[in-house]
Structure formats: structure tokens, C-alpha cells
Amino acid sequence: MVDEDRIAAPWGARTPYAPGEPWPVRVDGQLQDGIGPDDVERWVPTASLLHSNGDAMDIAVRDGRMVGVRGRAGDRVNHGRLGPKDLFGWQAGASPDRLTRPLIREGGRLVECDGETAMGRVVARSKELLDQRGPGSIGFYTTGQLFLEEYYTLAVIAHAGIGTNHLDGNTRLCTATAAESLKQTFGSDGQPGSYTDIDHADTIALFGHNMAETQAVSWMRILDRLAGASPPRLVCVDPRATPVAQRATVHLAPRGGTNVALLNALLHEIIRTDRVDHAYVREHAVGYEELTKCVAPCTPAWAAEICDVPARAIAEAAEILGASQRLLSTVLQGVYQSHQATAAAVQINNLHLLRGMLGRPGAGVLQMNGQPTAQNTRECGANGDLPGFRNWQNEAHIADLARVWNVEPLSIPHYGPPTHALQMFRYAEQGSIGMLWISGTNPAVSLPELARIRAILSGEGLFTVVQDLFLTETAQLADVVLPAATWGEKTGTFTNADRTVHLSGKAVEPPGQARPDLEIFLDYARRMDFRDKDGAPLVSWHDAESAFEAWKRCSAGRPCDYTGLSYAKLRGADGIQWPCTEQAPGGTERLYAEGFTWAHSEAAESYGKDLVTGAAFEEADYRVRNPDGKAMLRAAEYVPPHEEPTPQFPLRLTTGRTLYHFHTRTKTGRVPQLNAAAPEVWVELSAADAARDGLGEGDLVEVATPRGRVHARLRISGIREGVAFLPFHYGYWDTPLGHRPPDGAGRAANETTITDWDPVSKQPLYKTSAARVTLIARSEGQPSPAPTATASAPVRAHRTHGGQR
Numbered sequence: 176m177v178d179e180d181r182i183a184a185p186w187g188a189r190t191p192y193a194p195g196e197p198w199p200v201r202v203d204g205q206l207q208d209g210i211g212p213d214d215v216e217r218w219v220p221t222a223s224l225l226h227s228n229g230d231a232m233d234i235a236v237r238d239g240r241m242v243g244v245r246g247r248a249g250d251r252v253n254h255g256r257l258g259p260k261d262l263f264g265w266q267a268g269a270s271p272d273r274l275t276r277p278l279i280r281e282g283g284r285l286v287e288c289d290g291e292t293a294m295g296r297v298v299a300r301s302k303e304l305l306d307q308r309g310p311g312s313i314g315f316y317t318t319g320q321l322f323l324e325e326y327y328t329l330a331v332i333a334h335a336g337i338g339t340n341h342l343d344g345n346t347r348l349c350t351a352t353a354a355e356s357l358k359q360t361f362g363s364d365g366q367p368g369s370y371t372d373i374d375h376a377d378t379i380a381l382f383g384h385n386m387a388e389t390q391a392v393s394w395m396r397i398l399d400r401l402a403g404a405s406p407p408r409l410v411c412v413d414p415r416a417t418p419v420a421q422r423a424t425v426h427l428a429p430r431g432g433t434n435v436a437l438l439n440a441l442l443h444e445i446i447r448t449d450r451v452d453h454a455y456v457r458e459h460a461v462g463y464e465e466l467t468k469c470v471a472p473c474t475p476a477w478a479a480e481i482c483d484v485p486a487r488a489i490a491e492a493a494e495i496l497g498a499s500q501r502l503l504s505t506v507l508q509g510v511y512q513s514h515q516a517t518a519a520a521v522q523i524n525n526l527h528l529l530r531g532m533l534g535r536p537g538a539g540v541l542q543m544n545g546q547p548t549a550q551n552t553r554e555c556g557a558n559g560d561l562p563g564f565r566n567w568q569n570e571a572h573i574a575d576l577a578r579v580w581n582v583e584p585l586s587i588p589h590y591g592p593p594t595h596a597l598q599m600f601r602y603a604e605q606g607s608i609g610m611l612w613i614s615g616t617n618p619a620v621s622l623p624e625l626a627r628i629r630a631i632l633s634g635e636g637l638f639t640v641v642q643d644l645f646l647t648e649t650a651q652l653a654d655v656v657l658p659a660a661t662w663g664e665k666t667g668t669f670t671n672a673d674r675t676v677h678l679s680g681k682a683v684e685p686p687g688q689a690r691p692d693l694e695i696f697l698d699y700a701r702r703m704d705f706r707d708k709d710g711a712p713l714v715s716w717h718d719a720e721s722a723f724e725a726w727k728r729c730s731a732g733r734p735c736d737y738t739g740l741s742y743a744k745l746r747g748a749d750g751i752q753w754p755c756t757e758q759a760p761g762g763t764e765r766l767y768a769e770g771f772t773w774a775h776s777e778a779a780e781s782y783g784k785d786l787v788t789g790a791a792f793e794e795a796d797y798r799v800r801n802p803d804g805k806a807m808l809r810a811a812e813y814v815p816p817h818e819e820p821t822p823q824f825p826l827r828l829t830t831g832r833t834l835y836h837f838h839t840r841t842k843t844g845r846v847p848q849l850n851a852a853a854p855e856v857w858v859e860l861s862a863a864d865a866a867r868d869g870l871g872e873g874d875l876v877e878v879a880t881p882r883g884r885v886h887a888r889l890r891i892s893g894i895r896e897g898v899a900f901l902p903f904h905y906g907y908w909d910t911p912l913g914h915r916p917p918d919g920a921g922r923a924a925n926e927t928t929i930t931d932w933d934p935v936s937k938q939p940l941y942k943t944s945a946a947r948v949t950l951i952a953r954s955e956g957q958p959s960p961a962p963t964a965t966a967s968a969p970v971r972a973h974r975t976h977g978g979q980r
């Protein structure tokens with residue numbers, strides 16, 4: 176068990192290793208005060224819920240309660256390690272303010288009721304809307320934090336039961352661009368790489384990915400390589416001085432929103448210095464000429480002007496990428512939520528195609544996920560795609576799905592792509608969506624332009640169902656609140672960013688009347704009496720395992736093939752990567768070791784989109800561009816961000832995360848150690864920007880954009896000049912204000928963000944808006960509450976601590 180203070184030392188002690196060696200085991204754990212390992216009655220296997228890394232762990236149970244966790248030594252993902260959020264986060268489930276009874280709105284107030292009344296209302300409203308306005312009046316907005324079985328059931332209910340096209344997840348805010356970039360390059364979603372590529376890589380490039388804070392265990396793996404023989408070289412692209420940047424061989428800190436310019440310059444240099452694997456490109460890719468032409472004018476000097484990064488540093492980074500023999504790249508929100516998101520993410524795929532860096536140990540790209548089960552949302556089609564990565568434009572795929580569900584193809588809406596989340600909120604705003612069922616997400620804090628979102632959710636014409644653990648900012652605006660069970664209180668599978676599937680067991684009972692999301696969805700399907708075309712129940716399963724079996728049938732023959740998996744097999748194993756089939760019973764470590772099977776037009780999940788407008792191509796276009804089903808090099812020119820700084824709003828505002836909190840803090844804000852490490856919102860500026868405006872560490876300032884304002888204490892950090900950073904974790908459920916922020920300033924970053932999205936992936940642009948920072952009150956000597964072991968470290972040091980018992 177952990178003796179160190181893992182709040183102060185988040186990555187723990189080093190266990191160095193050399194390329195190609197197995198990563199040494201280090202078992203991390205944390206038990207409640209006064210409980211020793213001998214006091215634990217049972218250990219229940221699961222994996223981490225507070226990010227997408229999929230670290231395998233066991234929950235310690237005593238007297239029917241969770242009393243701690245430990246990492247699983249034998250698991251391929253973490254070799255026993257856990258990050259700070261997982262070491263402490265398990266305590267959240269037992270919070271005294273968990274929802275234990277359903278609530279309904281009566282006379283403007285939420286009041287407790289029984290399950291029958293609550294579900295009765297949801298069903299009555301659904302039937303009324305179906306009768307009066309048709310399936311398009313009902314929308315579902317789900318998450319990346321439930322289990323596979325739950326998403327699949329929801330996808331069947333929405334697509335075939337209700338027959339609505341309005342089903343999406345908060346994965347739209349999270350990894351829609353990852354999925355889209357994989358479709359654009361490889362024809363289908365599906366993560367090419369594997370975490371084991373870290374063990375072999377000679378070069379690791381992290382693009383807009385603060386892995387140290389957001390996938391802490393994978394960062395430990397990199398730190399252990401850095402501490403061992405023949406360490407890899409690191410390239411980091413991030414405007415902040417993150418812990419990743421501090422360890423990088425080259426750190427490029429571009430202006431926010433200029434990724435495509437920078438990446439095009441890197442590709443320009445790779446081509447100019449002829450670091451292209453021509454044989455690989457000839458055999459496996461189309462689009463080389465177009466790409467070459469597009470990046471020809473993109474010299475480092477050209478990009479240096481746009482990105483405000485020295486041309487010399489860009490050339491140096493290109494030299495490292497070009498000289499690598501085993502290159503691993505990871506990509507996350509600094510790309511996906513930034514300007515030209517898909518266009519930029521695709522350039523990183525291009526880098527790997529040009530260099531022949533795919534499908535072998537150490538050569539891989541990880542278009543990362545964020546949430547623990549975002550992969551499942553995507554593969555089950557609860558994210559605005561169809562289940563099994565099927566193509567909505569391909570009639571044969573629709574017919575196949577109709578066969579699996581035993582329904583008529585026409586009853587599965589596919590006149591267009593499933594509606595994306597921000598469009599669903601627009602429809603709710605306009606009134607065409609009359610019921611929105613929100614499960615496992617807190618849009619009143621996480622969506623852009625919160626004043627507008629609050630107005631939509633509390634609007635008279637919209638019936639809102641919220642399914643959550645707590646009375647969140649969103650639940651407070653609902654018409655019906657359904658209390659849900661969560662991680663450790665229910666059984667299901669989840670799949671991490673490198674396609675590893677884990678089974679998560681039930682360790683304890685949920686509180687009160689809280690029910691697993693699966694049970695709620697099954698109950699709804701039963702009450703709605705959804706039928707297949709022969710009159711049998713559409714949803715024929717009754718528990719997690721039977722739902723998993725149903726999903727296996729749906730996944731058969733698709734890229735995410737689960738047919739070789741079963742609960743029994745997952746119980747005996749330590750994480751298995753899909754595709755897992757009869758032919759590959761042990762799973763598949765890397766995709767695309769033998770060509771690009773899913774890029775043929777008959778198989779592809781998408782026929783591609785225009786990278787500037789997002790317009791979808793037709794099948795005929797696709798066949799012409801890619802007749803042999805190869806990988807696609809897709810070029811994109813840089814265009815400036817939509818909202819550029821002005822004299823009134825001179826800064827580029829970006830938003831993101833800290834190590835200690837998860838999203839809107841419904842869990843981590845209720846965990847004493849984590850909350851104490853980062854108790855309150857802050858804003859970061861560079862020393863130069865602060866000095867120019869006469870601002871000092873700890874000053875209370877207002878961050879304003881054309882949408883809204885946030886009050887926060889200033890941290891003078893290593894962030895690049897001209898950029899301000901706000902963590903987006905801080906809603907208002909635990910503020911002294913209680914409910915809503917008053918008119919005027921709040922503390923949620925999304926009071927300020929813009930309603931705008933990438934035209935290709937439809938992912939919101941949380942990383943680029945124009946802002947100003949002005950003084951409200953001097954600090955009186957107190958530093959800002961921002962953590963110090965992380966990217967928000969002050970230029971002048973004091974230390975965050977407090978994880979020790």
C-alpha cells in the first residue's frame with residue numbers, strides 16, 4: 176500500500192526499464208484509515224472510472240462497504256499502478272448526499288416520489304410525444320461513463336424502439352474528433368496503437384495531451400522509460416508548461432488554435448528531408464501528391480509567424496520525428512477541442528502513414544479517449560454513430576443492423592447522420608425536441624455558453640429527465656430525476672483507449688432506490704413495450720451478461736468484434752483487447768499490422784468528409800478517391816481561428832483539467848484529499864502578461880469573454896504569453912451560493928466559452944476564445960489555490976500536499 180503522499184508525488188517512485196523490456200510491476204493501493212489488508216473481506220475486480228486509461232484495480236470490501244482499492248499487478252494496462260484520482264476517488268460513492276429516491280417537479284419544485292410515479296411520468300410523456308409529434312421529438316443525451324451493456328441497450332431503444340435520430344453522448348465533447356480522424360484516415364473508428372508501444376518507442380510525441388495529469392499511469396510508464404537505459408525522446412506540443420513539457424526534448428508552445436499550421440510545417444520538413452517511407456506509402460496509402468502540394472509552402476518560418484514558435488524549434492522537432500525508428504504519438508483535447516480539430520488530428524495520422532509508423536511495436540498512434548468508457552459509447556452507437564461502426568450512408572450496413580435487431584430497415588432512421596449534441600440542444604431551444612433524457616453527464620456545467628444551456632434546460636417546453644448519482648446543476652433543472660447506481664454498485668464491461676476490455680464487478684449495494692442504468696433502461700423498454708417485426712420484445716435481454724451477449728452478435732464481423740469474449744473469459748483474465756474472435760482468441764494488440772481492411776468502401780464506417788466544410792462525401796466519391804481501400808492521406812490548409820483576440824479581448828483563453836479533479840467534480844469534489852488539493856477555481860497567466868497588467872499571484876480577477884464572466888484567483892504559471900487558462904471543473908453545487916450563480920460572474924469556465932464546433936467532428940471548441948482579465952481585488956499575500964505539482968505550478972514555488980494519512 177502507498178506510504179508516500181501521492182497528492183504531493185502523483186506519479187510515485189520510479190521503476191526504470193529499457194526498450195523492449197517488460198514494464199516492472201508496482202502495486203499501488205489505498206485503504207481507509209484504520210483498515211489493514213487483513214481486514215478486507217473481498218477484493219472485487221474492476222478498472223478506473225475517472226479517465227480512459229483503463230487501469231485495472233480491485234475494490235476492497237468490508238461489512239458491505241468500500242474500504243479501499245489496489246492496482247492489479249498482472250494487468251497489461253497498469254502493472255499494478257494507480258493515479259491519485261483512483262487512489263482516493265472510490266470514497267465518492269458513499270457520500271451522504273447521494274440521490275436515494277426519484278424526484279419529480281411539482282409546482283416548480285423537485286419533490287421525492289416513488290419509482291413507479293417517476294417512471295410513469297417518463298413513459299406517459301414519451302407516449303404522448305410519440306403520438307402527437309413523432310419520434311423526432313424525443314432525444315437522448317448520454318455519456319462516456321456508463322457500461323457497454325447500458326449504451327447498447329440505449330442505442331437499441333433510441334434507434335429502433337423510439338426510432339429517433341437524436342442520440343448522442345458527451346463523447347461529442349470529448350472524443351468525437353478522435354473517432355472522426357480515424358474514419359477520415361482509416362475508413363473506420365478503432366484505435367490503431369497499444370499502450371505497450373510505450374515500451375518500445377524511441378520517440379514519443381504528445382499533441383495537446385497533458386498525459387501526466389490526465390492519464391497519470393501511462394505517464395508513469397513514460398517516466399520509467401525516461402529513467403531507464405536508452406530513453407525515448409519526447410516532443411510536446413502544448414501552450415502550457417505541463418509536466419509533459421518539462422520533460423520534453425523539444426517543447427513547442429504554439430498560440431492556441433494554430434495546430435494545423437504547426438503540423439503542416441512538421442510534415443513539410445518530413446517531406447523536404449525525405450524521411451518518407453515511400454514503399455509503405457505506395458503500398459498502403461492514397462493522397463500523397465495532394466498532401467505534398469498542400470504542405471509545400473508550409474515552411475517552419477511560415478508556421479513560426481502563425482504559431483509564435485521559433486522556426487528553429489519546429490525544424491528540430493521535425494528532425495526528431497523524422498529520425499525516429501519507432502514513433503508513438505498521442506493526441507488529445509489540445510487538438511480535439513481546438514480550432515480545426517479534425518483537420519489537425521488527421522495530420523498526425525498522416526505523419527504516421529508517411530513514416531510507415533503503424534502496426535508494429537513502438538510504432539503507433541493513440542487518438543486518445545478521455546472518459547473511461549467513451550470507446551463503448553462509440554462502438555455501441557450511443558454517440559451519434561450507428562452500432563458496430565456501421566455506416567449510415569451504406570444501405571447494406573443498415574440492412575445488416577435491421578437483421579440483428581429483427582426490424583425493418585426503414586424503421587432505423589438513417590436519412591442523415593445521427594444528430595450531434597449541440598444540435599440537439601438547438602432543437603430543444605427551438606422546441607422541436609420536447610423531451611431530453613440525460614444520463615451520466617452534467618451539461619449545465621460542461622457545455623459551452625452556460626447561460627444559454629440553463630435557459631434551454633429550464634425552458635417550459637422541454638421535459639427533462641436526468642439520471643445521476645447526485646443533485647447536480649443539471650438535475651436541479653430537471654422535470655424527473657432518476658437516482659442511478661454507479662461503478663462498484665453494478666456489473667458491466669468497459670473498454671479503454673487502447674481497446675482493452677475489462678469486466679467491472681459489483682462490490683456493494685447502491686444506496687436507497689438508486690438503480691443501475693441498465694435496469695432503468697430495461698424497465699423503460701418494457702413499459703414502452705417496444706417490439707421487433709415479429710411482435711417479440713425488441714430488447715430481449717434482462718441483465719448485464721445477457722446484454723453483453725446481445726452486443727456480441729451486433730459486433731460480429733465489424734472492426735470492434737467481441738465474439739471471442741465472454742464474462743467467464745473476462746473474469747479469468749486481466750484485460751483483453753478487441754477485436755477478439757475465434758481466430759484471435761487472445762485479442763489483438765495492434766490494428767493495421769496487415770493493411771487497412773476497413774477502408775474498402777463496402778466496409779468503411781464513413782465515406783469521408785470535406786475537412787474544411789464537413790460536408791459528407793457520397794459512396795461514388797469515395798470509390799473514386801480510394802478504389803483499393805487504402806489508408807487516406809488527407810490534406811488541410813490552415814485557416815485562422817473564428818474568434819481571434821481584439822483590443823477589447825486581447826488574450827486567447829483555453830480551458831482544461833487538473834490532475835486532482837474529474838470534470839464537474841461530482842465525485843472528486845466529494846473526496847477530501849482531492850478536493851483539498853484543488854479546492855477552488857483559478858486562472859493562469861504568464862509572468863509577462865501579469866506584469867503588463869499590473870497583476871500579482873493570488874489577485875482576484877475577472878475573466879471575461881463576449882459570453883460571460885468568471886471570478887478566479889490568479890496563478891502566475893509557465894503558460895505561454897498571450898494565453899489564459901481556466902480549469903473547467905468548478906460548477907456551483909458546493910458553493911456558498913448554493914444553487915445558481917447570480918447574474919454576472921460565475922466560476923464555471925463554460926460561462927465564457929463559445930457555441931462553436933469543428934465542422935467535421937462537431938466537437939465544441941473549448942480551447943479557443945478571446946478574453947480579457949481584469950483586477951477585482953488584491954491578494955493580501957495569499958497565493959492562488961491552484962495546485963503546484965502540475966501544469967499550474969507557480970513560477971515561484973510553494974507546494975501542494977495532503978494525500979498522507
Ligand SMILES: Nc1nc2c(c(=O)[nH]1)N[C@H]1C(S)=C(S)[C@@H](COP(=O)(O)OP(=O)(O)OC[C@H]3O[C@@H](n4cnc5c(=O)[nH]c(N)nc54)[C@H](O)[C@@H]3O)O[C@H]1N2
Pocket residue numbers: 225226227260349382383384385386388389390412413414415417429430431432433434507508509510513514544545546829830831832833834835836837838942966
Ligand atoms: N485529472 C483528470 N484526468 C482526466 C480527466 C479529468 O477531468 N481530470 N478527464 C478525462 C477526459 S474525459 C479527457 S477528454 C481527458 C483530457 O485530457 P487532456 O487533453 O490531456 O486534458 P486538457 O487539460 O483538456 O487539455 C490538454 C492540453 O491541451 C492544451 N491546449 C490547449 N489549447 C491548445 C491548442 O490549441 N493546441 C495544443 N497543441 N494544445 C492546446 C492545454 O494547455 C492542455 O494542457 O482527460 C481524462 N483524464
Ligand SMILES: Nc1nc2c(c(=O)[nH]1)N[C@H]1C(S)=C(S)[C@@H](COP(=O)(O)OP(=O)(O)OC[C@H]3O[C@@H](n4cnc5c(=O)[nH]c(N)nc54)[C@H](O)[C@@H]3O)O[C@H]1N2
Pocket residue numbers: 318319320321345346348349350508512545546614615616617618620621622642643644645647659660661662692830831832837838839840841842903924925928941
Ligand atoms: N470548458 C470546457 N468544457 C469541457 C471540457 C473542457 O476541456 N473545457 N471538456 C469536455 C469533455 S472532454 C468532457 S468528457 C465533458 C465532461 O462533462 P460531464 O459529462 O458533464 O462531466 P461529469 O462531471 O463527468 O458528469 C458526469 C455525470 O454523471 C454522473 N455519473 C457518474 N457515474 C454515473 C453512473 O454510473 N450512472 C449515471 N447515471 N450517472 C453517473 C456524475 O455524478 C456526473 O454528474 O466536459 C466537456 N466540457
Ligand SMILES: [Mo]
Pocket residue numbers: 348349350545546
Ligand atoms: Mo472527455
